[in-house]
Each structure stands twice: as structure tokens, then as C-alpha cells.
Amino acid sequence: MDLKEEIKKRRTFAIISHPDAGKTTLTEKLLLFGGAIQTAGAVRSNKIRKTTTSDFMEIEKQRGISVSTSVMAFDFNGIRVNILDTPGHKDFAEDTFRTLSAVDSVILVVDSVKGVEEQTRKLMEVCRMRHTPVMIFINKMDRDGLHPYDILDELEKELNIAVCPYTWPIGSGKHFRGVYNLFKGDIEIFAPDKSTVSEKLLSTKDIKDPRLIEFVGEDNIKKLWEDIDLVHNMFESFNMSLYREGYLAPLFFGSALNNFGVLELLETFLEIAPCPGPLNAIQREVQPEEEQLTGFVFKIHANLDPNHRDRIAFLRICSGRFERNKFYYHTRLSKKIRFSSPASFMANAKSIVDEAFPGDVVGLYDSGNFKIGDTLTEGESLYFKGVPSFSPEILREVINLDPMKTKQLEKGVWQMTDEGVAQLFMQQPGNRKIIGTVGELQYEVIRFRLEHEYGAKCSFSNLPYVKACWLTTDNSAELEAFIRRKPGAIAYDKENNPVFFAESEWMLKLARENFPSIKFHETSDFKLRT
């Protein structure tokens, strides 16, 4: 098959949601309907959501499992589907945001009872920023939740995106029986099933089909007739280009747990979701059909086995054909590297791949060559946009509790921050190490891993800062003056870029006003422009 054909048959996406909305359940059901697994529960996602911060083993266990669920690929109706997993826990939001740079579309899961939640808002903001096409799945329709019209209203208002219902619920709460496909004009009724693909009880294109009453009840069917008229009059019809540009989100109702609305979602996804398209590098736009390989690392995962310090770097292929054992150019290190055992991830099994194509994700065993955002090419110097580190919101100093293990501590902190777990800043005098994160849980993970993987012991001491911003300027005198004025609040990142720690948003605003020629960057994207 030629490259263009391979690209056309790929769909790479992420399922995102506020924790508990049903992301894991839906992922499993898509794998189930896609034939990748036989029973739900076979693949567990990397959920750290129910873990208390003191439950280290649980964190470890789940961290390990998440390697195998970082990418889940399966073939369905001739299409290669790549699902990229995103952590549900908010403390790992940064990982999720970076994963969004490696997908071509997303499915957003919303809980019908809770409606739009904090993470739903944040994730949608990132999607809108990137113009990522979004499909929305309103889950848990089997519970007494918001009325469908209210949900639509809330989504449009709170998420700032036009929505168009693609399916419509038949009944709700304990009377929820399935969905009507507004676009195909048909109904498929499934027996509810929590663990396997359910039996199809009825499939009809006639909403007056008398057999429907038997399966969904007279009241439900009458309500559906009324709703269909209203919905067709009230809402935008589906428009492919608005969806592809990220302005219009087709909406699906269902219950992932009971298998309702899942097949409709999967089938429509395969019809309308985009295949890999052009991606923006700093230097130029990269087309997937280009013969030469390009790809970037969006995630790095430490090996679970502490005796093997190697890690897996996840590379999203952007163009060309990736081949095993071929030399590729690592643009940041200006060196050629080849990979003898690149891994692909089919459902929950990992295997060595000989080749991969745009949209695919390969796992590269790495002994320390990669950082998040690194690019592989066939010789060109390229950096892809949008794989940034974000300004951390919690900053803590690392206190070494075992001076005999200083080297191990340094190494561990350095390697873990390369993985994107957290960010490291150094402050003089005394070479103080400050770790910045977007969530509390990260500190527990770091402390635990330092002890178990590196044999080093540390604690963290709180610092009174709420944000770290990278500083750049054309006016070096002003930057020097600023650094002199605020020595305690200045540190340096791993590449020796100066960073300002702000005690409050107000202090940051003041600094911006008083030092107008200094730029205070809240993501690390600026590094690519220099």
C-alpha cells in the first residue's frame, strides 16, 4: 500500500473528560466494539483518580499499567484506529495537554448528570486553541440527569462551541433505551450489557415501526417523535468543514456502561473524523504525504523495572514512513540514531514494528536521548509547535535527606524532569533545586520513584510562589536590573534560561508593567522561536 493510502486509513485521537465522566468505560467499549478486546475490564486505564496521595504502590501499579494503555491501536472496517490515552487525574493535566498535540481529533465525554465540569472547560480551551475537531459523547444517560436541551444549551454557552445533535436519546434515566440516529434516520436497539458486545435486538429505519413500542415503550416512542421534529428545526445540521475546523461539535448521547450509543459513535467517528493532516513546525508546514520521515516525542515513560533505567519515548509520526533499524536525525542533539526494537501497541499487546505511518505512535526504547518535544527527521532541522511545558503552579525545594546519595538524587531529578513529570529549576547560591508542577500528586510520585528507582531520599519544602514564567528580552540591561531587583525569585531552567517565580498574579502583573521590555512566558513554546 502506498503512503497516501496508509494515511487515509488512519484515525488518531484521544478521549478526554473530567475525571469520572466515563472516559475509561467508553475507551473499553470502543475497543470492545472494535473487536480489539473480548470483555470490558481487560484493559485498565491509567487512572490515579481514586488514589490517596499516600498510596504509593497504587500509583506505581497504575503508572506501569499506563505504559500499555498509552496508545491503543486496533483495526476496524479497514481503518487503523489509534486511541491515545490521557490521564484522568487533574494533577497530570499537562500530560494530557501534550498528548493533544499528537492527535488529529478528540472525543470529549461529558457526564449527563454533572454537565460541564472544570476539566471539561480546560480541555476544550486547548482543543479550540488548536482547532482540533471535537465530537461530544454525553454519557450516563441511564441516570436521571439534565434534560438533553439543557445539556446542549450548557455546552454551547460554557464551551464556546456550536453543537449539533447527531443522535438523540430514547427515554432517559431508568427508562433510557438507546438512541435514534438523526442523520441516518435509523434506530438500533441493543440489550444492555456491561461487559461484552450486546446483542442487537432490533434495527429499523421506520420510527413508526410497531415493534419499537415493545422494546422502548409507547411513552418513549411518542416523546421521540415530538423531539425529532423539534431537534431538526432547532439545531444546525452537521457541516463537515465546520467540524473539521473545530467550530462545530457533533453530539452523541449514550451510556458507555450499558453499550448504548457507542456503536453509533464509533461508526460516525470513522466516517467523519479526519485522517492525519499537515502539522506546523516552526520552520514550515509538514505534509503527511512527504516521503521523508518526521515525528516528535510527546510523552516519555519510565520503565517500571528499576533495574532497567531505560524509558519509552512515544513518537508521533507526522510524515513519511518510519522504518526499523534505519538511521534518523535527532534535531536537538544533531546526531543520528536508529531503533532496533520500536514498539507498536495493538489493544493491550505490545510488539516490535518494522514500519509505521503518519498518525501512528511508536514507542522507542531510550537510554536518555529524548526529551519531550524532540524531533526526528531524515536530516532536516525541524521543531514542531505546540508540545510545550506549562508554567508550573506549585513550586517546592528539594531537600536531600541522604547526603551520601547526592549524585543519585541529582540524576533521578534530572531524568524524571526530562520525562515531563515536572520541571526543574536551579537557584544560586547553593545550587538549590526547585521542582515545579501543576499538581500535588507529582511530588509523591517523584519522592517515591527517587527512593525506589534511584535509592535517594528527599523531602520537599513549600515555596510561596504560584507561577513560574520564563524571561526573554531584547533589552539585556533591563533584564539584568530585574534579576538584581528580585534575586530570591529568579532561578534557571535546565537550559539555563532565566525564570521568574511570582508570589501572586498581581505581582506578575506589576512586574510586567514595571519592566515592559521583558517578556514573561507562561509556556516554554518561546524557546522554539529563538
Ligand code: G4P
Ligand atoms: P473516567 O475514566 O472518566 O474517570 O471514568 P470511568 O470510566 O472510570 O467511570 C467512572 C464511573 O462511572 C465508574 O463507576 C463507571 O462504572 C461509571 N460509568 C461509566 N459509564 C457509565 C454509564 O453510562 N452509566 C452509569 N450509570 N455509570 C457509568 P465507579 O463505581 O466509579 O467504578 P467501577 O467500580 O464501576 O469501575
